[in-house]
Amino acid sequence: MHLLGALLRMLYSRPVAMGDAMTPSRSGLDANDPGFGVYVHWPFCAQKCPYCDFNSHVRFGGWDEDRFLSAYLRELDDARQRTGPRIVNSIFFGGGTPSLMKPSTTAAILDRIAALWSVGSDAEITLEANPGSVEAGRFRGYRDAGVNRVSMGFQALNDEALKKLGRIHTVAEGRAALDVARSTFARFSFDLIYARPGQTPDAWRSELSDALDMAGDHLSLYQLTIEPDTPYAALQAAGKLIVPDEDAALALYEITQELTHARGYGAYEISNHARPGQESRHNLLYWRYGEYAGVGPGAHGRLMTCDGRVATIAEKHPETWAGQVEAKGHGLIDITSLSATEQGDEMLLMGLRLSEGVNLARLAALGSVRPSLQTVSELEALGLLQSISTGNAPPHAIRATPKGRFVLNAVVAKLSESFVPLEGIASGSVATSQPTSPLPQHALSTPA
Numbered sequence: 242m243h244l245l246g247a248l249l250r251m252l253y254s255r256p257v258a259m260g261d262a263m264t265p266s267r268s269g270l271d272a273n274d275p276g277f278g279v280y281v282h283w284p285f286c287a288q289k290c291p292y293c294d295f296n297s298h299v300r301f302g303g304w305d306e307d308r309f310l311s312a313y314l315r316e317l318d319d320a321r322q323r324t325g326p327r328i329v330n331s332i333f334f335g336g337g338t339p340s341l342m343k344p345s346t347t348a349a350i351l352d353r354i355a356a357l358w359s360v361g362s363d364a365e366i367t368l369e370a371n372p373g374s375v376e377a378g379r380f381r382g383y384r385d386a387g388v389n390r391v392s393m394g395f396q397a398l399n400d401e402a403l404k405k406l407g408r409i410h411t412v413a414e415g416r417a418a419l420d421v422a423r424s425t426f427a428r429f430s431f432d433l434i435y436a437r438p439g440q441t442p443d444a445w446r447s448e449l450s451d452a453l454d455m456a457g458d459h460l461s462l463y464q465l466t467i468e469p470d471t472p473y474a475a476l477q478a479a480g481k482l483i484v485p486d487e488d489a490a491l492a493l494y495e496i497t498q499e500l501t502h503a504r505g506y507g508a509y510e511i512s513n514h515a516r517p518g519q520e521s522r523h524n525l526l527y528w529r530y531g532e533y534a535g536v537g538p539g540a541h542g543r544l545m546t547c548d549g550r551v552a553t554i555a556e557k558h559p560e561t562w563a564g565q566v567e568a569k570g571h572g573l574i575d576i577t578s579l580s581a582t583e584q585g586d587e588m589l590l591m592g593l594r595l596s597e598g599v600n601l602a603r604l605a606a607l608g609s610v611r612p613s614l615q616t617v618s619e620l621e622a623l624g625l626l627q628s629i630s631t632g633n634a635p636p637h638a639i640r641a642t643p644k645g646r647f648v649l650n651a652v653v654a655k656l657s658e659s660f661v662p663l664e665g666i667a668s669g670s671v672a673t674s675q676p677t678s679p680l681p682q683h684a685l686s687t688p689a
């Protein structure tokens with residue numbers, strides 16, 4: 242399967258507000274220098290939500306946390322050998338439900354990261370948390386371990402909807418967890434899912450207003466997508482789950498943009514909203530096509546090595562992954578060198594999700610390509626793409642317009658097909674199309 246096809250299958254086209262210019266990053270990172278991050282995947286959940294296709298597993302008998310900690314530490318050692326020295330700008334514990342991890346485990350992982358690389362003094366260290374009372378009880382432990390930001394999977398502010406989504410927390414528990422997060426961390430975020438079965442515009446307007454009253458400086462608002470091979474997909478196929486159609490979903494989306502904009506949250510990415518300067522650095526690192534080491538079951542990475550940029554993917558099954566790490570020091574099942582064209586495709590796919598768009602100079606530097614001017618003009622004439630320039634200077638970036646967001650898959654495919662190799666680049670470096678692993682779920686889909 243061609244890389245772009247695999248990537249496009251994972252990208253759900255959603256509209257995004259435009260004109261939300263990104264403020265200069267407080268971290269000093271930008272589209273030219275997205276930085277380096279470490280992603281740690283914790284694979285366990287208390288129960289499986291019926292809409293979820295993440296690499297998450299339920300173990301009613303528990304798990305051997307000491308064994309998993311040892312495996313994480315060994316895989317971090319291995320990742321350091323691949324990357325060489327780096328300054329770590331962000332660390333992200335995703336899952337699964339990382340708030341099921343003991344704070345001492347989190348601390349040991351962070352200590353090892355600090356021993357292996359240089360962690361920036363202002364590094365963002367995020368942990369995804371289930372907003373239940375048990376998890377909130379661990380928040381101070383995570384903070385003491387070094388975590389400085391939590392991202393909570395609320396998903397709904399309605400108990401009946403939470404039940405239908407298979408969530409195990411209640412709205413009251415979520416609100417209490419949020420209070421603990423607010424008093425524990427300088428930065429926190431939470432997620433909601435909209436376009437749920439039966440959700441009306443008035444109901445979403447009211448729910449989102451409540452959410453904005455509770456929010457900090459960042460929130461993620463995802464449209465429900467029915468993923469293949471999930472219980473929701475089976476229910477939908479049986480006619481027992483009916484989600485809002487495209488027009489109804491669009492109306493909900495427009496409410497989302499209207500209310501968040503009115504409260505000062507910029508739509509810096511398709512589903513992510515933040516006050517100026519409070520964008521998630523780790524997510525920006527993905528979407529700006531930065532470099533990151535992925536450790537843990539099913540984790541993906543993108544690393545610059547002496548062989549160029551490589552994509553890594555780890556074994557998904559937790560215990561099999563741990564066994565593999567014990568046997569050979571890492572759980573990677575695929576390490577693929579990315580051709581220039583593949584890097585261009587990936588960068589385009591990720592960057593067009595952002596309101597700041599894709600930086601053309603970096604696309605040229607990494608992908609050794611540029612989109613054809615004719616194709617850009619055609620897409621602009623159709624109102625799907627916009628060139629961004631300063632004054633009379635040539636465009637330095639392109640971004641999808643609101644209309645283009647509705648058909649983002651097609652826009653990405655059209656631009657990719659039009660890639661023109663830059664002069665002086667050996668044809669072999671842009672012509673290969675080795676199959677490779679798709680981008681990380683967390684960069685493309687709905688988190689826990």
Ligand code: SF4
Nearest residue numbers: 286289290293337689
């Ligand atoms: S949605 Fe989140 S909490 Fe639910 S099963 Fe998936 S990863 Fe676990």
